[in-house]
Amino acid sequence: MILAWAASVIVGRARLGGIPCGVITAETRSVISRVPADPANPQSEAQTVNQAGQVWYPDSAYKTAQAISDIAKEGLPLFIFANWRGFSGGMKDMYDQAS
Numbered sequence: 001m002i003l004a005w006a007a008s009v010i011v012g013r014a015r016l017g018g019i020p021c022g023v024i025t026a027e028t029r030s031v032i033s034r035v036p037a038d039p040a041n042p043q044s045e046a047q048t049v050n051q052a053g054q055v056w057y058p059d060s061a062y063k064t065a066q067a068i069s070d071i072a073k074e075g076l077p078l079f080i081f082a083n084w085r086g087f088s089g090g091m092k093d094m095y096d097q098a099s
Contacts, residue, residue, distance in 0.1 A: 006063035007031040008051050013076070022071030024064055025081035028053045056087040 008027050013020060031051050038044040051057055056064070071078050 004031075004034070006057070006059040007033070008053065008055060008057055009060035009063050011063060011067035013071075016079075020076055022067065022074070022076045022078040023081075024067055024078070026054045026056075026084050028083070033057075033059075051088075052085075054083060054085040056084050058088070061087065 008031050009024065010027055011022070011024050014023050015021070030053050033049045033051050035047040035049060037046045068078065
């Protein structure tokens with residue numbers, strides 16, 4: 001289990017009035033993303049990247065999509081607290097996720 005994966009979005013299950021449901025919300029605080037070194041590249045180094053709160057990054061968008069799919073398969077109602085400021089979909093972010 002990867003505990004800090006896509007930490008800029010929070011997903012989970014809850015009970016509202018005793019009814020099970022899924023919940024998705026944005027992390028409002030800044031988070032630190034750790035990118036490991038590429039084992040195939042001897043010159044690469046591990047990196048630490050600061051990510052602003054309330055921003056959807058490619059990894060958090062993927063985590064959100066996975067959570068929506070899982071919650072739908074479970075047949076649970078879903079609550080999304082949509083307080084995101086925006087989506088970080090620049091060329092660098094997309095390249096970093098594709099490579």
